Amino acid sequence: MEFKMEDRHTECLVKNRSFLCSKISLSTGLLAKLSESGVITDEHLQKLQNIERNDTTKAAVLEFLTEVLPRRAPEAFNLFLEALCESAQKHIADHLKKSLGDVCSEDAGTFERLREELRSHYERRLASIRPMPWQQDIYLNLTDVFVERQLNLKTNYKGDERIVTMDDLFTPQQTEEIPRRLLIEGNPGIGKSTICQTLAHEWGKQSCGRHCGTLCVHSFDLVLYFHAGDFIAEESVAHAVQKHLLPSDCRITTSELQGVIEAKNVLIIVDAFDEANAGNRTLDRLIEGDILRHKTLLITSRPNFLQNKLSLFDSKFKVEGYDKEEQLKHVKRYAAHQNIASAPFESMLKERSIRDLCSNPLNLTLLCLLREEDTQLRNTRTALYTSIHRIIKEKAAKRLKLIEAEVEESLLRPLYRFAFEAHRENKTVVGENDFKKVKNFQQVCEVGYLTNEVIISRLQPEKRFQFTHKTFVEFLTAKHIAEMDREERLNWMQHLRYANYHIRIGGLAIYDDFNESAELTEMASLVIKETHFSYEHYPISLDSSCEASHQLLRLIAELNVVPPELADVICKGRPPLINIHYYCSASCRRGMLKLCNLRFQPPIPMNVDLRDSRDEERMSFVQKLIKCKSIECAKIWIVPDDHTELWNDVREWRIGQANSVQQVSIHCGYIRGIPCEEFSFGNHLSELQLIGFQPSHSYVLEAALHKPLTSLQLIDCDELDDGCISQIHQLLRNQRQSLQRVQLTSPWHQHFGFFLADFAQMENLQSLEISLNDSTDEEMRSLEAILKRNKLSKLTIDSRDYSGSLYSVLNEGFNSMSSLRELHLECVDIIHLPNLRHLDLINFSLLRYSILNDDGIAVLSDVLRSWRNLQHLRIDFDYDVSVAECSLRKLFEAIAGCHRLQILHFQWLEMADSVVPSVCEMIESLKQLRKFTSIWQRDESLTEEGFKQLEPIIKRNGLNTCMDLTLM
Numbered sequence: 029m030e031f032k033m034e035d036r037h038t039e040c041l042v043k044n045r046s047f048l049c050s051k052i053s054l055s056t057g058l059l060a061k062l063s064e065s066g067v068i069t070d071e072h073l074q075k076l077q078n079i080e081r082n083d084t085t086k087a088a089v090l091e092f093l094t095e096v097l098p099r100r101a102p103e104a105f106n107l108f109l110e111a112l113c114e115s116a117q118k119h120i121a122d123h124l125k126k127s128l129g130d131v132c133s134e135d136a137g138t139f140e141r142l143r144e145e146l147r148s149h150y151e152r153r154l155a156s157i158r159p160m161p162w163q164q165d166i167y168l169n170l171t172d173v174f175v176e177r178q179l180n181l182k183t184n185y186k187g188d189e190r191i192v193t194m195d196d197l198f199t200p201q202q203t204e205e206i207p208r209r210l211l212i213e214g215n216p217g218i219g220k221s222t223i224c225q226t227l228a229h230e231w232g233k234q235s236c237g238r239h240c241g242t243l244c245v246h247s248f249d250l251v252l253y254f255h256a257g258d259f260i261a262e263e264s265v266a267h268a269v270q271k272h273l274l275p276s277d278c279r280i281t282t283s284e285l286q287g288v289i290e291a292k293n294v295l296i297i298v299d300a301f302d303e304a305n306a307g308n309r310t311l312d313r314l315i316e317g318d319i320l321r322h323k324t325l326l327i328t329s330r331p332n333f334l335q336n337k338l339s340l341f342d343s344k345f346k347v348e349g350y351d352k353e354e355q356l357k358h359v360k361r362y363a364a365h366q367n368i369a370s371a372p373f374e375s376m377l378k379e380r381s382i383r384d385l386c387s388n389p390l391n392l393t394l395l396c397l398l399r400e401e402d403t404q405l406r407n408t409r410t411a412l413y414t415s416i417h418r419i420i421k422e423k424a425a426k427r428l429k430l431i432e433a434e435v436e437e438s439l440l441r442p443l444y445r446f447a448f449e450a451h452r453e454n455k456t457v458v459g460e461n462d463f464k465k466v467k468n469f470q471q472v473c474e475v476g477y478l479t480n481e482v483i484i485s486r487l488q489p490e491k492r493f494q495f496t497h498k499t500f501v502e503f504l505t506a507k508h509i510a511e512m513d514r515e516e517r518l519n520w521m522q523h524l525r526y527a528n529y530h531i532r533i534g535g536l537a538i539y540d541d542f543n544e545s546a547e548l549t550e551m552a553s554l555v556i557k558e559t560h561f562s563y564e565h566y567p568i569s570l571d572s573s574c575e576a577s578h579q580l581l582r583l584i585a586e587l588n589v590v591p592p593e594l595a596d597v598i599c600k601g602r603p604p605l606i607n608i609h610y611y612c613s614a615s616c617r618r619g620m621l622k623l624c625n626l627r628f629q630p631p632i633p634m635n636v637d638l639r640d641s642r643d644e645e646r647m648s649f650v651q652k653l654i655k656c657k658s659i660e661c662a663k664i665w666i667v668p669d670d671h672t673e674l675w676n677d678v679r680e681w682r683i684g685q686a687n688s689v690q691q692v693s694i695h696c697g698y699i700r701g702i703p704c705e706e707f708s709f710g711n712h713l714s715e716l717q718l719i720g721f722q723p724s725h726s727y728v729l730e731a732a733l734h735k736p737l738t739s740l741q742l743i744d745c746d747e748l749d750d751g752c753i754s755q756i757h758q759l760l761r762n763q764r765q766s767l768q769r770v771q772l773t774s775p776w777h778q779h780f781g782f783f784l785a786d787f788a789q790m791e792n793l794q795s796l797e798i799s800l801n802d803s804t805d806e807e808m809r810s811l812e813a814i815l816k817r818n819k820l821s822k823l824t825i826d827s828r829d830y831s832g833s834l835y836s837v838l839n840e841g842f843n844s845m846s847s848l849r850e851l852h853l854e855c856v857d858i859i860h861l862p863n864l865r866h867l868d869l870i871n872f873s874l875l876r877y878s879i880l881n882d883d884g885i886a887v888l889s890d891v892l893r894s895w896r897n898l899q900h901l902r903i904d905f906d907y908d909v910s911v912a913e914c915s916l917r918k919l920f921e922a923i924a925g926c927h928r929l930q931i932l933h934f935q936w937l938e939m940a941d942s943v944v945p946s947v948c949e950m951i952e953s954l955k956q957l958r959k960f961t962s963i964w965q966r967d968e969s970l971t972e973e974g975f976k977q978l979e980p981i982i983k984r985n986g987l988n989t990c991m992d993l994t995l996m
């Protein structure tokens with residue numbers, strides 16, 4: 029890249045050319061200094077030495093003066109003078125300085141003194157960051173923790189932007205001109221001051237050597253670093269320098285300062301325009317170019333304080349929040365600086381409850397400080413937000429020169445109410461009409477939770493305000509809820525929609541601010557009822573998720589102590605089973621641990637799905653559950669990355685041992701190889717579920733051969749080899765008496781019918797799930813025996829090839845299966861199974877690849893009418909077959925008659941506008957329905973009109989809905 033030297037430097041070199049050619053000695057010392065500071069490259073060096081050797085020193089110096097130096101970075105001139113001084117040619121440097129002085133009449137001595145004074149001031153005073161300015165003892169080393177920022181450069185009035193790095197700050201942008209007035213805008217705590225501080229500090233560190241490739245801060249002779257308030261009551265920049273940047277015994281007069289500032293290439297940095305913009309005459313003149321027009325001025329401000337001065341700026345930048353990479357860099361630098369492991373900080377970035385905060389550098393720094401200082405704080409989100417809120421409040425008090433109580437009373441309370449109202453309408457941006465009602469609104473904004481936004485419409489600018497983070501709206505809302513009176517609060521809670529709706533606001537500050545536990549109990553009962561906390565929850569499956577019933581867990585996670593009355597209410601409403609899913613938040617898990625401290629008799633069984641996350645927090649969570657007396661950690665789901673991890677998990681959690689978890693689900697998909705050490709389960713292993721089992725995992729089965737299994741499940745099982753088959757035969761024979769549940773299923777056309785003879789021997793078999801394909805007559809006879817024994821309560825059959833004999837065995841069997849409550853059929857044509865209507869099912873699924881044409885729907889509608897106790901229904905429609913609307917309507921009518929239905933799941937339902945009314949009627953009549961899912965509406969026959977009719981259903985109180993629709 030070609031650079032252009034400052035004109036006055038070029039002039040000075042031209043004027044002194046013959047002097048320099050005859051006086052300069054290209055000594056090794058000088059050349060070494062020049063290359064050390066980056067003024068010349070190795071190539072230049074060689075060239076100069078060649079010229080000197082083949083011609084004369086004068087010729088080499090001339091080459092340097094005309095071809096090299098003028099094309100280097102602007103600061104190269106000063107570096108050249110420094111190199112002269114340091115290589116015993118100071119007299120030449122002095123001559124040049126004097127000559128420069130002739131050009132611009134400044135006192136070289138004053139400039140040097142001033143520069144040294146400022147450099148050492150910045151180097152020492154700006155070396156650390158103090159995130160909480162009133163707590164001077166908390167500081168971080170700037171160079172160690174600083175994360176390089178990106179800036180959005182506004183490229184036109186419409187708001188188009190381009191990303192540039194900090195190195196490009198002073199590079200000419202739209203025109204060739206070096207920008208003279210620069211503006212950086214950004215939200216509170218986003219890092220504006222830190223950018224200014226870094227620039228001044230960098231400059232203080234003398235030259236940049238070769239590092240800065242462009243017009244960097246080192247190209248300025250002087251950097252003057254101010255807070256906007258420094259100009260108040262100062263008549264000139266020189267006065268402000270004298271008062272705020274120099275020691276009082278420095279003895280440089282303001283007129284000397286004025287001379288230097290005028291003569292030199294100066295950068296004036298002014299931070300926080302928003303904090304001191306009123307009546308700041310000198311600063312205004314500086315911005316307007318009424319004074320020091322040719323000097324570079326960089327101003328920072330929160331957004332939209334300079335609205336009427338925007339045209340004066342050549343470059344306008346915006347700093348935005350950290351992206352993921354910058355967040356990671358921030359926490360890593362922080363940890364390295366504090367000399368501690370970065371893992372806990374990195375996992376903090378993933379914690380859902382605080383993830384929102386992490387994009388703001390101030391909040392992220394506070395989170396790091398809080399996490400390091402007090403691990404307790406991690407335990408409740410309320411405590412964490414309260415700490416941050418306290419810091420923001422103190423910062424506001426300092427900025428606004430008020431005492432904290434005044435900030436709370438006159439600014440924060442109105443803000444809490446304001447947030448509550450915004451939250452109710454699900455807004456983070458508020459318009460003029462909303463804030464006109466609030467007294468002192470401008471000051472309320474300055475606290476730091478709201479930022480000023482101006483939407484430029486061509487006709488008229490519109491003023492709007494935005495909350496910096498959505499989670500803060502929730503926190504502030506909770507503060508308001510805590511201040512409501514009791515009746516108002518209960519009334520508000522009663523009208524909330526709980527299902528499929530995260531009332532996070534409830535999860536914050538409210539409880540700790542209550543003294544009356546009667547009210548707390550009342551509220552908890554309401555939440556238990558509305559979120560179906562006490563209902564039976566279905567065991568975890570791969571696609572199950574954290575739902576509204578966990579709301580209570582998240583609420584108690586926020587309590588420091590659970591009062592006895594509240595504990596009573598929770599014990600009375602205990603659910604028969606609790607699931608902790610992979611997607612549960614840290615707050616669900618903390619709530620669960622609080623629940624462990626209550627006394628449940630008998631203990632509540634719990635399933636925990638850990639999947640592939642082995643972070644410290646989850647590991648210790650499981651350890652605590654295992655030890656807990658009130659909870660029986662029944663089943664654990666793990667997805668080990670390899671055999672070593674599997675071995676570690678089984679050992680660490682003592683899987684299968686008497687006093688630990690005895691049911692396990694292992695996802696074997698990633699496990700390769702065999703552990704070197706012996707692999708074994710404890711002697712009490714009662715349930716083993718293996719997903720993605722392959723013959724290479726047979727050592728896991730081996731370890732279960734002699735355990736008292738009640739349940740063995742091989743799901744998504746690969747083709748078995750002879751060794752595995754005989755191992756399973758042996759296992760089934762060993763456990764013939766104890767096994768109550770077996771599953772051998774595979775989506776890949778596998779046939780496991782050869783185990784049916786073993787199953788037929790099991791007297792206590794209650795649940796059978798199997799994939800069949802091409803069964804032999806003998807196998808069919810075994811199946812018939814199992815069905816007719818009438819012991820099964822659950823049956824799943826998945827067959828690619830329903831031979832006539834399988835249909836007839838099933839259809840016949842249904843006549844005598846009065847114990848069957850759960851039936852799942854895959855790839856079936858239901859018209860061959862009319863005897864279904866003799867069953868008394870609670871849970872029925874017609875799964876994928878089933879044939880569901882108009883005839884099938886007629887049979888299904890018919891059988892549904894006879895299942896009076898049905899609670900759970902899943903229908904996977906056939907996406908290759910279109911069905912008549914009247915058939916669908918009949919089906920919906922039949923479902924509408926299943927009054928006990930709680931969960932309804934449709935897959936691939938073609939929901940056209942015309943069937944929407946009957947879907948609505950169906951759901952309307954299902955009073956007990958609490959979950960309705962309809963996935964993948966492939967056809968585009970649902971219009972916005974139809975969707976509008978569905979809306980009241982989707983939003984029905986107490987109904988958890990999940991609809992995946994495509995609108996036309």
Ligand SMILES: Nc1ncnc2c1ncn2[C@@H]1O[C@H](COP(=O)(O)OP(=O)(O)OP(=O)(O)O)[C@@H](O)[C@H]1O
Nearest residue numbers: 159173174175216217218219220221222389390393
């Ligand atoms: N680039 C960065 N690298 C590391 N930490 C940063 C960075 N920027 C900001 N921080 C952290 O965030 C805190 C707040 O940043 P800063 O004071 O610069 O924000 P601001 O935009 O000036 O805010 P306000 O408008 O409230 O004055 C700093 O004290 C520092 O701890």
